[in-house]
Amino acid sequence: MPDFALNTRNRLEGVQEAIEAAIYTPIADLAIAAYRTREPVPFAERTRGEKLALRPGDSWGGLFDCAWFHFTGQVPASAAGRCVVLLLDVNGEMCVYDAQGVPVRGLTNVSSTYDYSLGRPGKRVVPVAAAALGRETIDLWADAGCNDLFGELKEQGTVKEACIALCHEDVRALFYDFEVLLDLLRVLPPESARARQVLDALHRVRWLVAAGCSDEVALQARAVLAPHLARRGGDPSLRISAVGHAHMDLAWLWPIRETRRKGARTFATALANMERYPAYVFGASQPQLFQWLKEDHPTLYAKVKRRVAEGRLEPQGAMWVEADTNLSGGEALVRQLLYGKRFFMSEFGIEIRHLWLPDVFGYSAALPQLLKRAGVDYFMTQKISWNQVNRFPHQSFHWQGIDGSSVLAHMLPEETYNSPALPRSLAKAESNYHDKAISDRCLLLFGIGDGGGGPGEEHLERLQRLADLAPLPPVQQEPAATFFEAWRRDAARSDASAGSREAAAPGREETGRSLRSPFSPVTTCTAEPGGTCSVVSSSASGCVRCRSTVRLSSRAPYALLVPRRSNRRRASGLTSSRRCPRPSRRSRWRCRSASCKSRIAARDSSLNGR
DSSP states (O other): OOOOHHHHHTTHHHHHHHHHHTSEEEEEEOEEEEEEESSOOOGGGTTOSEEEEEOTTOBOOOTTOEEEEEEEEEOOGGGTTSOEEEEEEOSSEEEEEOTTSOEEEEEBOTTOOOOGGGOOOOBOEEEEESSOOSSOEEEEEEEEESSOTTSOOOGGGBOOEEEEEEEOHHHHHHHHHHHHHHHHHHHSOTTSHHHHHHHHHHHHHHHHSTTOOOHHHHHHHHHHHHHHHSOOOOSOSOEEEEEEOOOBOSSSSSOHHHHHHHHHHHHHHHHHHHHHOTTOOEEEEOHHHHHHHHHHOHHHHHHHHHHHHHTSEEEEOSSSSOOOSSSSOHHHHHHHHHHHHHHHHHHHOOOOOEEEOTTOSOOOTTHHHHHHHTTOOEEEEOGGGGOSSOOOOOSEEEEEOTTSOEEEEEEOTTSOSSBOOSHHHHHHHHHHOTTTTTOOEEEEEESOOBBOOOOOHHHHHHHHHHTTOTTSOOEEEOOHHHHHHHHHHHHHHHHHHHHHHHHHSTTOOOOTTSSBOOOOOOEEETTSTTEEEOOOOSOSSSOTTTOOOEEEOTTOOSOOOSOEEOOOOOTTSOSOOEEOSSTTTOOEEOOOOHHHHHHHHHHHHHHHHO
16 A cells, blocks of 8 residues: 555645635625724714725725725525625724624734734634525624734735625534644654544545535545544543633734724624633733723623623733833832732622733742732743743742742743644643643633734634544633632642652752742852852752852842853863843852852752753
């Protein structure tokens, strides 16, 4: 039998693209009118701007121009009984409104700037009817900004698409079946039995759809793939908690007024997807976004409150915004916590017990103390995983602050808050989770972020298929607060094992297997006057190398994360040196005392492990 493995692998992406192209069939064009303004205007004043009659290919504005689009048409009689949708793309962000002026769905141009290794950001589909009657009137209004997710002008602001189309549901389902198994194939060992079986199934689907992907062919192809999607993983060693997310920078590459509209689009999309996907859980941080939504769209905000009460939409983070913590003073951080927690309690009756900072550049060593006094026990981040110089050695650990207060910290093993929720996402979370020896739980955030938008139907379709797919770890959608409470039990178990190790080897620092790997303040080693020790330590009682007495250094009030190691071997006998990662501080620990040198060999292996 010929070996078609390599031949098939090189062609499967093309098969996936062919299936995707067959999902929608345009059946009628829409008439397009736009009312352009320089700044946004409310729904009640939507016809106030300059009127434009447009067709696909026409430019409607410059960067950050605004317009109310009016799409009109009629569903053909031939579409009776079929699933009908609208395909809309004006090379900008849009928010579709209902007849009462309430946002119902956000749309994003498919050409938007984005990290395409994480998927595609476009949202262009507006459902009309699961089973159309035929001859329905289309009369739809959408508020648009002539910018993409990252505040850029794409294709000169030309209208790309505006039509009525049939949605072939079986072909759509086949696309997600095929996509998930093709991505699974990429993470499986090439010579494993599972990989060869999946490859054979995809090969057979390739020949089935070669002459076209009709509804009948799609049903046959799905039957071929179904057994491979039904394989279960058995008793898991790792459980992944997934939360829909749309990290949003409140002030970055676009005007603040655009941030308010991004928020409305994101919440509207999340609520619309909850209607279709019962397991969907969406989380949103930053009370400022909720406040803007309350002011601009009170009806939509009321829907948000109902979903919060149901547990489907989770308020996240204890601060008013995802604040910088390097430049902010202590009072500013206290106010962030005070106003953030107060808002969520007064609006939703929820006590927030976790700090949510997925995209902040560094963390003050004072935060654990402030968090504990504010009733916050958990901290979630992942930004420092992008460090190009060194790797932070833990993802589940205790973070100990200047005064000895500590909070449980979790860094996302996938190292992104924009997960595509594909097999490779789960595989990376498992392989890259540094602390999986002591914790069998981790967190995954999926969706389109930075510029908002959140998860699309593609994320939710993939997760339906990945819930328990062998050989990947199982994934369950649930609130982050639920994850933190379950994950806390692992921390308690680790504390007990760490205590046993300390009892067996008194005086030795906890190593990478323990959750206790806190960020510590800079200390001064008294073994050599003026010598600065910037080593991450689990104790402020002594130098982690020579156990000399230490004192806090007033020169460097911030926690230094993982100091850079030099490759130079020192003539003094030190096998590694540690330098402060903040270039402006230029402090280096070079303890040359005899007492320290005599003890360095015993500690070097554990330090190198960190």
